[in-house]
Structures are given as structure tokens and as C-alpha cells.
Amino acid sequence: MSVTDPAAGLDVLIVEDEALLALELSFIVREAGCNDVGHAMDSQEALSLASTLHPDLALVDVHLSDGPTGVDVARAIVEECQAVALFMTANVKRLPEDFAGACGVIGKPYSDKAVRAALVYLAGCLHTGRASGLPPVGLQLAPAYAERWGLGAAPLAS
Amino acid sequence: MDDAVGEFSEHLLNEANARNAALLHEVDHRVKNNLQLIASLLVLQSRREDDPAVREALATILGRVNAVAVVHRRLFQDNPLSFDVAAFLRDLVEDRGGGQVVLRIDAEDAAVPTASAAPLALAVNELLTNAVKHAFADGAGSIQVTLAKENGRLRIGIADDGVGLPVNHVDGFGLGIVRLLCRQLKAEFEMSSAYPGVHAVLTLPQSVQESAS
Numbered sequence: 338m339s340v341t342d343p344a345a346g347l348d349v350l351i352v353e354d355e356a357l358l359a360l361e362l363s364f365i366v367r368e369a370g371c372n373d374v375g376h377a378m379d380s381q382e383a384l385s386l387a388s389t390l391h392p393d394l395a396l397v398d399v400h401l402s403d404g405p406t407g408v409d410v411a412r413a414i415v416e417e418c419q420a421v422a423l424f425m426t427a428n429v430k431r432l433p434e435d436f437a438g439a440c441g442v443i444g445k446p447y448s449d450k451a452v453r454a455a456l457v458y459l460a461g462c463l464h465t466g467r468a469s470g471l472p473p474v475g476l477q478l479a480p481a482y483a484e485r486w487g488l489g490a491a492p493l494a495s
Numbered sequence: 496m497d498d499a500v501g502e503f504s505e506h507l508l509n510e511a512n513a514r515n516a517a518l519l520h521e522v523d524h525r526v527k528n529n530l531q532l533i534a535s536l537l538v539l540q541s542r543r544e545d546d547p548a549v550r551e552a553l554a555t556i557l558g559r560v561n562a563v564a565v566v567h568r569r570l571f572q573d574n575p576l577s578f579d580v581a582a583f584l585r586d587l588v589e590d591r592g593g594g595q596v597v598l599r600i601d602a603e604d605a606a607v608p609t610a611s612a613a614p615l616a617l618a619v620n621e622l623l624t625n626a627v628k629h630a631f632a633d634g635a636g637s638i639q640v641t642l643a644k645e646n647g648r649l650r651i652g653i654a655d656d657g658v659g660l661p662v663n664h665v666d667g668f669g670l671g672i673v674r675l676l677c678r679q680l681k682a683e684f685e686m687s688s689a690y691p692g693v694h695a696v697l698t699l700p701q702s703v704q705e706s707a708s
Contacts, residue, residue: 355532364539427527427528427531444568446527446530446531446565446567447531448564448565473589474585
């Protein structure tokens with residue numbers, strides 16, 4: 338688990354059914370100092386990769402190639418693989434109130450810069466157990482994680 | 496009999512409404528995803544280019560696409576008919592900051608109708624990009640973005656503390672875009688040397704903001 342070793346960088350699994358978005362995300366993941374360990378396009382592939390690769394963080398789109406299965410994927414990855422999930426979706430409003438156990442969401446369309454900033458920020462939160470400050474624009478934390486990382490109630494997404 | 500007819504038409508109406516809502520949601524989702532796809536294609540191509548001039552051209556287009564993308568991310572968030580200009584400016588400023596240029600923002604709450612959102616976003620994006628690109632001889636400096644309501648009009652200012660306008664200043668493509676969009680928005684646009692730097696001001700007429708907020 339590289340969470341304990343900041344220099345090693347987070348192992349990140351990309352769960353995204355748009356091939357070009359996944360490719361671009363893999364670049365961003367590496368630029369943010371993380372490791373791109375795998376890429377899944379549907380829920381089954383996501384769960385099998387998560388259980389074999391043990392990622393620290395899974396970037397999860399809500400709509401995958403087998404339908405709107407991303408929410409269940411995130412919940413299973415969090416509960417069964419002890420990974421942290423982060424949603425990346427155009428449907429921020431349709432996420433369940435508890436974020437299915439995920440740490441937050443980046444709304445689409447995002448900029449590459451915003452995703453890099455979010456990954457660097459989350460890597461810091463996961464290494465130290467505390468937030469270094471408010472999340473960067475574009476990243477909205479789940480209430481449970483905002484509290485866990487010392488931000489009290491979730492900061493309002495402006 | 497009448498009751499049965501009434502119930503049946505209500506049922507049809509509800510069904511039609513649900514279908515429309517689902518359709519609107521689907522279109523919104525598609526627009527956001529496709530904008531994401533366009534932005535990612537530009538970044539992917541840029542990564543493969545060695546020529547700095549080509550990379551810069553792609554980065555400029557990416558900036559414009561991202562400005563429209565931010566608009567779509569923010570549309571339909573609260574009031575479906577108005578667009579929160581202050582929140583948009585904060586997003587844009589945060590997205591452009593982080594380098595050697597310090598960006599500051601001082602924005603009053605203000606909104607415009609959604610139809611004005613994309614042209615306004617593109618115009619502000621051009622002015623901010625211009626300032627970052629041309630204002631500072633050594634690449635470092637600061638830019639102040641302001642949004643204020645004045646006599647019922649909306650005033651957006653972008654002021655840098657850089658080198659000022661060149662003596663024989665001629666509009667580039669970016670400023671050409673700004674002037675065209677201002678005509679579309681019925682907005683006034685002024686840009687002048689402010690010693691130090693350049694001060695650009697967009698003033699939107701009342702008609703653009705009255706139906707919002």
C-alpha cells in the first residue's frame with residue numbers, strides 16, 4: 338500500500354467507458370505523481386481489477402459500458418477492496434447522499450488541470466489523514482470524508 | 496365518465512412530463528460528455544506535439560473549450576434560467592492560477608440569462624488569457640478580476656500590473672473575438688493602458704442581467 342509511503346505515489350484504477358477519456362486520465366494520473374495501475378470499462382472488469390490490483394484510489398464514472406453501474410462499483414470497491422473511490426461524472430446531482438462510500442466527485446466536464454490538482458490534494462489527504470485546506474475547485478468532497486479529514490461539515494460546492 | 500377521462504389525460508400528461516425530463520437529462524449528460532471528449536482530444540494531441548508554437552495554439556483552443564465546458568458544468572445547477580457569473584469567474588480564475596501570475600478576484604453576486612453565459616465566458620476567457628500571455632515581460636505579475644453591479648449594469652474588470660499596451664497596438668484574433676461577442680451581448684468593451692498594466696472593462700446592459708438572480 339503506497340498510502341503509507343508518500344514518495345511511491347497512489348496506485349490509481351481508472352473506471353471509465355470512454356476510451357479517449359481513460360487514456361487522457363492515465364496521463365494526468367502519472368503527471369500527478371500517481372501510478373496508473375489499470376483501466377476498466379464495465380462493472381465486472383472494474384471489480385475484478387480492483388480485487389487483484391488493490392488500488393489505493395479508483396476513479397469511477399457513473400455510466401459504464403454495461404449501464405449506470407458506477408455507483409454500485411464504487412460501493413463494492415470501497416467495501417470489499419478497502420480502496421478509496423472518487424466519482425467522475427456529468428450527473429453530480431444523481432449521486433446518492435452518502436456518495437456510495439466514495440470520497441467525493443469531480444463533475445464533468447473537468448479540465449486536466451483540475452483533475453491533477455484534485456489527485457495531488459487527495460494523495461495528501463490519504464497520506465496524512467488530514468486535508469491541507471479546502472479542496473481545489475472542481476473537487477467536491479463527500480460529507481463523511483470532509484469530516485474525517487478535519488474540514489467539519491462538507492464545504493459547499495460553489 | 497368525465498372523471499375517467501380526466502384521470503386518463505392526467506396520466507398521459509404525467510407520462511409526457513417524465514419522458515421530457517428524462518430526455519432533457521440525457522441531452523445535458525451528452526453535452527457534458529462530448530465537451531469532455533473535445534477537451535481530452537485537444538490535450539492528447541498537444542502531448543504528442545514537439546513544436547512549441549503548435550502546443551501553444553492547441554492550449555489556446557483548449558482554454559476556449561474549457562471556458563464553454565465550465566459554463567455547461569454550471570448550467571442547470573440551481574436556477575435553470577440564470578447563470579451565476581461570480582461562481583463562473585471564481586472557477587476560471589482558479590483554473591488559470593497557480594503559475595507565476597497571481598490572480599485575485601473580487602466579485603459581487605450577479606447572474607445573467609443562460610443564453611448570455613457562453614459568449615460572456617468566452618469574452619472573459621480571452622481577456623484573461625491575453626493578460627497572462629502578454630502583460631508580463633518576465634512572466635510574473637498579478638491580475639485583478641472584478642465583478643460589480645453599477646447603476647443596474649454589470650461591470651467586469653480585468654486589470655494587470657504588467658507592461659501595458661504596445662504603442663501601435665493592433666487587435667489580435669482573441670480581441671477580435673471579444674469585440675464580436677460584445678456586439679452579440681450588447682455590451683461595451685474598453686481596454687486601455689492603466690500605468691502600470693492594462694485595464695479591460697466589459698459592461699453588460701441591464702437587459703442582460705435583469706431577468707436573472
